[in-house]
Amino acid sequence: MKVYFKRMASKGVCPPRKPLKKILWSWVGAMVGILLITVISNLALPYGVGSALLIGSFGATAVLLYGAPMAEFSQPRNLLGGHFFSALLGVSIFILLGEESLFAAPLAVSLSIVVMHFTRTLHPPGGATALIAIIGGESVHNLGYMYAFYPVLMGALLMLLVALSVNNMSRNPKRHYPVYWF
Numbered sequence: 001m002k003v004y005f006k007r008m009a010s011k012g013v014c015p016p017r018k019p020l021k022k023i024l025w026s027w028v029g030a031m032v033g034i035l036l037i038t039v040i041s042n043l044a045l046p047y048g049v050g051s052a053l054l055i056g057s058f059g060a061t062a063v064l065l066y067g068a069p070m071a072e073f074s075q076p077r078n079l080l081g082g083h084f085f086s087a088l089l090g091v092s093i094f095i096l097l098g099e100e101s102l103f104a105a106p107l108a109v110s111l112s113i114v115v116m117h118f119t120r121t122l123h124p125p126g127g128a129t130a131l132i133a134i135i136g137g138e139s140v141h142n143l144g145y146m147y148a149f150y151p152v153l154m155g156a157l158l159m160l161l162v163a164l165s166v167n168n169m170s171r172n173p174k175r176h177y178p179v180y181w182f
Contacts, residue, residue: 025175028064029166033041034058034161040158053151055136057083057128064125066161068179073123076160077182078116082123083156086112087148090133094141104134 018026034066035053041053061083064074072078090108097104112130117124132140140147167177 030062057125060125061134078123081121082126086126086130087152090130
């Protein structure tokens with residue numbers, strides 16, 4: 001037990017706060033990215049599809065794309081594949097088990113991690129995307145596999161476009177996007 005708790009001891013120090021410019025670029029990206037999805041959702045609302053475009057996992061995606069654009073989790077391959085594969089998996093688990101099953105939510109999240117690892121598309125918000133397919137309610141469940149395309153893939157593509165624009169506007173040579181595509 002002592003060895004177990006010893007492994008939890010601090011091995012480093014907390015890094016310093018990021019420079020104000022980096023914080024401001026992160027804010028601009030997140031603001032524009034989520035605003036764009038919200039505006040398109042509102043425009044599509046009269047057609048019965050708009051309300052589902054803004055999903056919770058896009059908040060975490062914004063943190064990665066605009067707050068840590070150089071991270072492996074933030075790259076286009078990870079962003080698009082992680083969300084898309086996780087959405088497909090989440091819908092499949094929902095179809096097989098329903099939302100009432102004790103195992104639906106944990107299977108959706110844990111299997112999405114496995115799939116993202118195997119496809120080299122690990123994007124942490126993908127776990128939430130799979131979970132939303134289970135717990136998202138009737139509006140998400142009625143979409144079936146379309147959930148993977150709209151809102152998930154469409155929203156991820158919109159956020160990618162904003163990330164390409166905002167992250168390359170900075171004059172800082174260390175802030176560019178992407179590091180790799182696929």
